[in-house]
Amino acid sequence: MSINRDFFTIDQVGYSFSGGDKILSGIDWHIPSGSFHCLVGRSGCGKTTLLKLAAGLLLPSEGQIHIEAAPVAGPSQKIGFVFQNPALLDWLSVMDNVLLPISLHRKVNETDRQSAHELLHLVGIADLADRFPAQLSGGQQSRTALARALITSPPALLMDEPFAALDAITREELQDDLLDLVASRDTTVLFVTHDIAEAVYLGDRVAMMDKGRISLNIEIDIQRPRSAACRYGKQFSDICQTIRSAMSRQVVK
Amino acid sequence: MIRHRLLSILLLLMLLFGWEWVVRATNLSALVVPPPSDVASALWNGLISGYLWPHIWITGATTLLGFLLGCFIGFASGVVLAECEPLRKIVWPYILAMQVVPKLALAPIFIIWFGFGMKPTVVITALICFFPLLENTMTGLQEVSAEKRQLFRMLGANRWQTLIRLKIPSGLPVIMAGVRVAIVLALVGAVVGEFITGRDGLGASIIAAQGMMDSTLIFALLIIITSIGLLFYQLTLIFERWLLRRWSKGKIV
Ligand SMILES: Nc1ncnc2c1ncn2[C@@H]1O[C@H](COP(=O)(O)OP(=O)(O)OP(=O)(O)O)[C@@H](O)[C@H]1O
Numbered sequence: 208m209s210i211n212r213d214f215f216t217i218d219q220v221g222y223s224f225s226g227g228d229k230i231l232s233g234i235d236w237h238i239p240s241g242s243f244h245c246l247v248g249r250s251g252c253g254k255t256t257l258l259k260l261a262a263g264l265l266l267p268s269e270g271q272i273h274i275e276a277a278p279v280a281g282p283s284q285k286i287g288f289v290f291q292n293p294a295l296l297d298w299l300s301v302m303d304n305v306l307l308p309i310s311l312h313r314k315v316n317e318t319d320r321q322s323a324h325e326l327l328h329l330v331g332i333a334d335l336a337d338r339f340p341a342q343l344s345g346g347q348q349s350r351t352a353l354a355r356a357l358i359t360s361p362p363a364l365l366m367d368e369p370f371a372a373l374d375a376i377t378r379e380e381l382q383d384d385l386l387d388l389v390a391s392r393d394t395t396v397l398f399v400t401h402d403i404a405e406a407v408y409l410g411d412r413v414a415m416m417d418k419g420r421i422s423l424n425i426e427i428d429i430q431r432p433r434s435a436a437c438r439y440g441k442q443f444s445d446i447c448q449t450i451r452s453a454m455s456r457q458v459v460k
Numbered sequence: 461m462i463r464h465r466l467l468s469i470l471l472l473l474m475l476l477f478g479w480e481w482v483v484r485a486t487n488l489s490a491l492v493v494p495p496p497s498d499v500a501s502a503l504w505n506g507l508i509s510g511y512l513w514p515h516i517w518i519t520g521a522t523t524l525l526g527f528l529l530g531c532f533i534g535f536a537s538g539v540v541l542a543e544c545e546p547l548r549k550i551v552w553p554y555i556l557a558m559q560v561v562p563k564l565a566l567a568p569i570f571i572i573w574f575g576f577g578m579k580p581t582v583v584i585t586a587l588i589c590f591f592p593l594l595e596n597t598m599t600g601l602q603e604v605s606a607e608k609r610q611l612f613r614m615l616g617a618n619r620w621q622t623l624i625r626l627k628i629p630s631g632l633p634v635i636m637a638g639v640r641v642a643i644v645l646a647l648v649g650a651v652v653g654e655f656i657t658g659r660d661g662l663g664a665s666i667i668a669a670q671g672m673m674d675s676t677l678i679f680a681l682l683i684i685i686t687s688i689g690l691l692f693y694q695l696t697l698i699f700e701r702w703l704l705r706r707w708s709k710g711k712i713v
């Protein structure tokens with residue numbers, strides 16, 4: 208498969224909840240396989256809705272969405288989804304929560320446990336494997352949810368503000384871990400965040416959504432692999448500034 | 461904790477002594493209010509002579525049988541109605557109507573159908589236990605958050621898996637609350653049912669004792685019924701704690 212083939216193809220997509228106003232309109236977006244795209248936008252502009260459309264959880268009212276050239280008719284197994292709320296099952300331990308995507312379909316074996324452990328280690332909560340969700344902090348819960356999305360090594364990840372509940376340092380560590388992981392697995396990612404710096408640091412492209420439309424979609428040509436140093440470069444802050452001012456222009460309107 | 465226990469035992473003793481004293485001092489007829497000492501000896505004699513045991517067994521068995529039957533059917537119907545919306549809309553008015561019918565008022569018809577003895581009482585008890593289970597099961601299953609449902613759709617879970625692995629476990633605390641209500645109602649149902657239908661059982665014994673104007677025996681029987689009620693309630697509570705042990709992990713009580 209060539210690197211340039213699109214994983215997600217979103218064409219002229221519009222969406223409205225049954226009988227309601229239009230939430231999204233005229234969305235055009237192509238996400239090539241193996242690339243990392245970010246979506247920023249103010250609260251309530253429709254980011255989560257777009258992500259659910261891409262996942263097949265919602266079906267577009269207008270336009271079409273294709274995943275690897277096949278039209279989307281429902282949730283696809285090729286996608287790992289990280290919800291805005293961690294959505295952990297209270298009655299399962301952290302380990303069992305992470306293994307849920309596997310245990311739903313077949314018996315969990317030792318190899319699965321091993322890889323679950325590695326993922327928990329990666330997100331920094333290996334020592335909490337036997338705890339229950341109610342015994343975790345908010346950030347530990349979202350890290351569990353992240354590990355759960357990664358356990359099946361899906362070809363694509365849709366992530367809805369996965370790091371919102373974390374402190375700055377942990378967040379930066381996890382951003383680097385995510386970039387490494389995604390690069391090694393050649394995963395396609397669509398990442399929603401409201402943190403502009405995070406989007407610029409992670410993304411090959413950053414799109415901005417304004418009241419249900421994509422109002423800006425720019426390429427981030429900062430060299431990879433990216434490191435903490437580039438967060439303080441001139442190029443980095445210029446790009447952030449561009450997006451920021453575009454976003455604050457929305458407010459004036 | 462221990463101090464409170466001691467105080468509540470002390471309270472009981474004081475009440476019993478006060479009662480004894482008032483009855484003796486005022487020379488009240490034992491027909492109206494028997495002194496506790498008489499009640500205690502009637503209770504003792506009944507247990508020692510073996511006269512009370514068959515009745516205890518019958519009422520206990522009726523309660524348990526009706527309770528299990530009612531809980532099982534209530535739970536199963538709750539699951540079916542929660543899963544099948546059209547059916548729920550069709551039968552709901554009738555369920556509501558059945559719920560407001562005083563179940564004990566149906567006893568005469570049950571006697572015609574099932575004859576005297578245990579059967580009609582078991583049916584009444586089951587009917588009484590049916591509704592809390594039905595209602596709590598339906599509420600419990602429908603309370604699952606939208607994101608957890610979407611998670612299961614994303615993970616490719618089928619309807620059965622979603623029911624068994626998500627909806628029933630998340631509804632279990634609510635369902636168990638229904639079970640706790642049902643066990644209390646079950647004993648009331650069995651005893652009052654025996655008033656009407658039974659020749660045996662503690663309820664029927666109360667009616668028989670009333671016929672002989674034996675208030676002392678009535679009080680003794682009430683003590684036994686209360687003890688059975690407390691025993692069943694505690695057993696249910698222990699079972700619930702055991703069943704929900706994973707749910708309560710880390711919850712601040
Ligand atoms: N089930 C629903 N029915 C009707 N309207 C909805 C529903 N869910 C969301 N909306 C509306 O759709 C709009 C977009 O919601 P969405 O969740 O996509 O926003 P968002 O960009 O993810 O916001 P946030 O950053 O706060 O998560 C909001 O105005 C919201 O009120």
Ligand SMILES: [Mg+2]
Binds near residue numbers: 254255256291367
């Ligand atoms: Mg959102």
